[in-house]
Amino acid sequence: xxxxxxxxxxxxxxxxxxxxxxxxxxxxxxxxxxxxxxxxxxxxxxxxxxxxxxxxxxxxxxxxxxxxxxxxxxxxxxxxxxxxxxxxxxxxxxxxxxxxxxxxxxxxxxxxxxxxxxxxxxxxxxxxxxxxxxxxxxxxxxxxxxxxxxxxxxxxxxxxxxxxxxxxxxxxxxxxxxxxxxxxxxxxxxxxxxxxxxxxxxxxxxxxxxxxxxx
Amino acid sequence: xxxxxxxxxxxxxxxxxxxxxxxxxxxxxxxxxxxxxxxxxxxxxxxxxxxxxxxxxxxxxxxxxxxxxxxxxxxxxxxxxxxxxxxxxxxxxxxxxxxxxxxxxxxxxxxxxxxxxxxxxxxxxxxxxxxxxxxxxxxxxxxxxxxxxxxxxxxxxxxxxxxxxxxxxxxxxxxxxxxxxxxxxxxxxxxxxxxxxxxxxxxxxxxxxxxxxxxxxxxxxxxxxxxxxxxxxxxxxxxxxxxxxxxxxxxxxxxxxxxxxxxxxxxxxxxxxxxxxxxxxxxxxxxxxxxxxxxxxxxxxxxxxxxxxxxxxxxxxxxxxxxxxxxxxxxxxxxxxxxxxxxxxxxxxxxxxxxxxxxxxxxxxxxxxxxxxxxxxxxxxxxxxxxxxxxxxxxxxxxxxxxxxxxxxxxxxxxxxxxxxxxxxxxxxxxxxxxxxxxxxxxxxxxxxxxxxxxxxxxxxxxxxxxxxxxxxxxxxxxxxxxxxxxxxxxxxxxxxxxxxxxxxxxxxxxxxxxxxxxxxxxxx
Numbered sequence: 001x002x003x004x005x006x007x008x009x010x011x012x013x014x015x016x017x018x019x020x021x022x023x024x025x026x027x028x029x030x031x032x033x034x035x036x037x038x039x040x041x042x043x044x045x046x047x048x049x050x051x052x053x054x055x056x057x058x059x060x061x062x063x064x065x066x067x068x069x070x071x072x073x074x075x076x077x078x079x080x081x082x083x084x085x086x087x088x089x090x091x092x093x094x095x096x097x098x099x100x101x102x103x104x105x106x107x108x109x110x111x112x113x114x115x116x117x118x119x120x121x122x123x124x125x126x127x128x129x130x131x132x133x134x135x136x137x138x139x140x141x142x143x144x145x146x147x148x149x150x151x152x153x154x155x156x157x158x159x160x161x162x163x164x165x166x167x168x169x170x171x172x173x174x175x176x177x178x179x180x181x182x183x184x185x186x187x188x189x190x191x192x193x194x195x196x197x198x199x200x201x202x203x204x205x206x207x208x209x210x211x212x213x214x215x
Numbered sequence: 216x217x218x219x220x221x222x223x224x225x226x227x228x229x230x231x232x233x234x235x236x237x238x239x240x241x242x243x244x245x246x247x248x249x250x251x252x253x254x255x256x257x258x259x260x261x262x263x264x265x266x267x268x269x270x271x272x273x274x275x276x277x278x279x280x281x282x283x284x285x286x287x288x289x290x291x292x293x294x295x296x297x298x299x300x301x302x303x304x305x306x307x308x309x310x311x312x313x314x315x316x317x318x319x320x321x322x323x324x325x326x327x328x329x330x331x332x333x334x335x336x337x338x339x340x341x342x343x344x345x346x347x348x349x350x351x352x353x354x355x356x357x358x359x360x361x362x363x364x365x366x367x368x369x370x371x372x373x374x375x376x377x378x379x380x381x382x383x384x385x386x387x388x389x390x391x392x393x394x395x396x397x398x399x400x401x402x403x404x405x406x407x408x409x410x411x412x413x414x415x416x417x418x419x420x421x422x423x424x425x426x427x428x429x430x431x432x433x434x435x436x437x438x439x440x441x442x443x444x445x446x447x448x449x450x451x452x453x454x455x456x457x458x459x460x461x462x463x464x465x466x467x468x469x470x471x472x473x474x475x476x477x478x479x480x481x482x483x484x485x486x487x488x489x490x491x492x493x494x495x496x497x498x499x500x501x502x503x504x505x506x507x508x509x510x511x512x513x514x515x516x517x518x519x520x521x522x523x524x525x526x527x528x529x530x531x532x533x534x535x536x537x538x539x540x541x542x543x544x545x546x547x548x549x550x551x552x553x554x555x556x557x558x559x560x561x562x563x564x565x566x567x568x569x570x571x572x573x574x575x576x577x578x579x580x581x582x583x584x585x586x587x588x589x590x591x592x593x594x595x596x597x598x599x600x601x602x603x604x605x606x607x608x609x610x611x612x613x614x615x616x617x618x619x620x621x622x623x624x625x626x627x628x629x630x631x632x633x634x635x636x637x638x639x640x641x642x643x644x645x646x647x648x649x650x651x652x653x654x655x656x657x658x659x660x661x662x663x664x665x666x667x668x669x670x671x672x673x674x675x676x677x678x679x680x681x682x683x684x685x686x687x688x689x690x691x692x693x694x695x696x697x698x699x700x701x702x703x704x705x706x707x708x709x710x711x712x713x714x715x716x717x718x719x720x721x722x723x724x725x726x727x728x729x730x731x732x733x734x735x736x737x738x739x740x
Contacts (some may be wrong), residue, residue: 050706050722053632053740069557079737080576080588081630090576094557095590096564097572111567115560117553179703179723179739182679184662188627189679189701189723189739215629 024063024118024145027087030055033172033196033209039063039118041143043202044136044166048150049174051194053078054086054215056147060118061087071116073109074098074124075149086215100124106131109146110138119146123166132165171200177210190214224258229266230579230589235295238331238351248377248384271295276519278332281325283496285318290481290497298343298499301336311336315356333357338364339426344379345371368426369399380423386416398424438471443531450489450525454517457526458510462566464531465509472536478503481535484516487528494520497534507562561593582625582684584634584725584737626682626699631725631737638734642667643675643700643726653698653728657683666704666726668735673704676721697729699736 023038031037039045039059047055053075064070065087072078073096084090094116098108105124112119113135123132139146148166174194181190191214198207224240226233233249243258254261275295282297283289289299301311308314315334322332335346337359345368350357359367373390375398376382395401401409401424409417445464451457461484472479482504486494498504498512509531517526564573574590581587643651645661652660659681666673681698688694706720723739 050720050738050740051632057632067553069553071560077633077635079584079630079632079634079740081584081628082632085628085630090578092554092557093576094561094564094593095574095576096568097574098568108564108567111560111563114563115557175720176706176722178721179677182677182701182703184677185659185679187679189629189703192723192739215632 027062030058039145042140043169044146045170046148046168047172050176051174052149056120056149057083057086064088068117070118071112072120073112074122102128102131106135109135113138113142113144117144121148127165129165168200169202173197225262228263281321290499311358342368345375365426371398446528450527452525461513462510465506469506477536479533479536483532483534485530488524489527490524632740633738638736640734643733676703678702697727699727
């Protein structure tokens with residue numbers, strides 16, 4: 001027997017489904033920075049600059065508290081105390097150390113995409129564009145969010161801006177303007193002012209935001 | 216376990232608690248579950264080693280091999296303990312005493328180091344375990360007659376439950392405070408009273424005190440033949456292929472049991488080689504064997520067999536099956552859909568990369584950034600139980616001590632986002648290009664002005680600190696003395712002629728001075 005679904009119902013259903021898989025919520029601090037005021041499923045966000053890790057963690061924090069799993073793939077030097085202070089639920093974080101080779105790396109990331117809603121990923125330098133595209137396609141079909149972090153230590157940059165294998169939907173370039181709290185030997189680092197440059201495939205016009213945060 | 220392989224006092228410590236100790240250490244009063252400090256206080260010369268299940272297994276393999284030459288079907292629950300049904304072997308050797316004697320002789324000849332081991336014969340798992348420990352102290356077999364086992368067990372202290380049956384320390388100490396010092400006291404109370412006070416644990420306590428076996432056998436029809444055995448037309452040489460086969464069979468088997476609401480707690484794994492040799496071993500896990508743990512067991516078994524000939528047959532025999540009570544947890548414990556998919560992904564990732572590349576973190580405390588959290592392999596953290604990662608992980612985190620708001624001597628928050636495992640070396644200098652030093656009172660020799668990183672020079676905008684660490688100064692080998700500074704440096708390198716660079720970008724970092732060498736420990740990224 002063939003069941004025919006009324007058209008109106010089918011439309012309603014698809015609307016409902018979209019609502020169920022809505023954006024991941026983000027904390028109030030970073031909401032203003034994102035164009036869709038949340039992390040849209042199936043997209044790639046790339047954080048670079050000196051506050052990349054901190055920004056990536058604060059993007060994930062709210063969703064992690066709400067029960068999403070976070071996979072950290074290949075990010076070697078992540079400070080765990082920092083993640084805790086951002087509010088990441090540690091019991092739902094899994095650290096994965098993928099192999100360096102391009103093909104193995106993409107297989108690993110694909111497996112991680114299958115299981116985790118959120119991924120914080122460091123991309124190896126020799127990743128081929130074909131593999132990157134395959135990962136991106138998998139990400140779109142599984143509706144997870146991948147956050148790529150480029151950590152540039154001081155002036156050394158790992159990727160030139162154009163040669164990155166992934167074409168990020170959202171590119172957040174961070175620059176620390178100043179830190180407050182220290183005073184020549186006294187005090188300790190407390191607040192900082194970050195300039196975030198928002199660009200990317202899905203952003204019509206480049207925007208700049210100035211953010212003061214305590215991370 | 217592995218610690219028992221030498222004759223001095225030693226203990227295996229996991230997250231600051233003793234998980235196992237040698238017989239020598241016991242003479243000093245070191246008990247399982249004690250804090251490391253307490254153990255060291257009781258026995259200052261105690262040798263502490265870290266908890267590494269893989270190492271224990273490798274070390275224990277020789278013992279397993281030696282015993283399996285005498286007794287065909289042995290059960291290895293954890294490294295350090297072998298259990299087998301004694302009736303068959305003892306009939307063969309002419310009684311329990313000759314068999315135990317023979318076993319002692321074999322073990323003595325097969326183990327190189329003068330380790331301490333014991334052979335105990337008793338009716339029931341717990342009683343046998345206790346008697347083996349008594350035997351390890353006296354170096355002679357310790358036999359308890361089957362009909363005398365229960366009265367003998369009744370006279371034991373309740374502490375044996377903590378040591379051999381995995382009951383936690385709090386419960387044991389509560390029992391003692393209630394005046395229940397012997398197992399017979401617990402037994403006398405009655406099951407319903409204990410169940411009323413402790414819930415399911417109470418029933419378990421009463422059962423252990425009675426000396427009954429753990430699980431009544433469930434009536435589940437044996438799984439169909441094609442699930443349990445597989446013959447390869449083309450014998451397999453590659454180990455990974457073989458393990459993949461085990462994996463699929465184990466998957467099917469556990470699915471079969473799951474459908475029938477049962478779990479397999481004891482399994483016989485049989486490998487048959489092309490040349491006609493067989494390797495059988497019994498695997499027991501009271502909480503049920505999952506796919507991951509079956510594969511792990513198969514790996515261990517095939518490694519210890521050391522056979523070169525290709526494998527032509529494989530058989531999984533479910534020896535003991537019971538109804539699955541743990542599954543009830545989900546009704547209120549609540550593993551969500553995303554927990555399940557995550558658990559599956561964890562399983563798949565461990566398959567792809569090996570268990571050491573997939574890790575979770577555990578808080579352990581410490582002043583240093585690297586020390587505060589510890590990475591643990593996923594499989595170790597949950598006893599090879601990949602189905603319930605979420606619940607297990609939650610439990611695991613709950614067991615580890617609560618993270619206090621601040622740890623004395625640790626850095627003020629916020630914490631740096633990038634922490635280097637191998638800190639890059641730098642030089643911190645004052646304005647006259649002299650390397651900065653620290654006095655005995657942790658005072659800096661001058662104000663820091665520049666950070667030299669290789670050839671580049673960064674101007675220090677502001678700084679805070681120093682935060683000193685002096686650790687273990689009583690122990691020359693492990694003592695550490697360092698100071699840490701928070702620096703805010705200009706991101707672009709300042710030109711060598713000293714003119715002011717036009718730059719508004721800064722980067723905060725944590726640098727440390729240890730053994731006269733400055734290094735970047737972490738970056739506020």
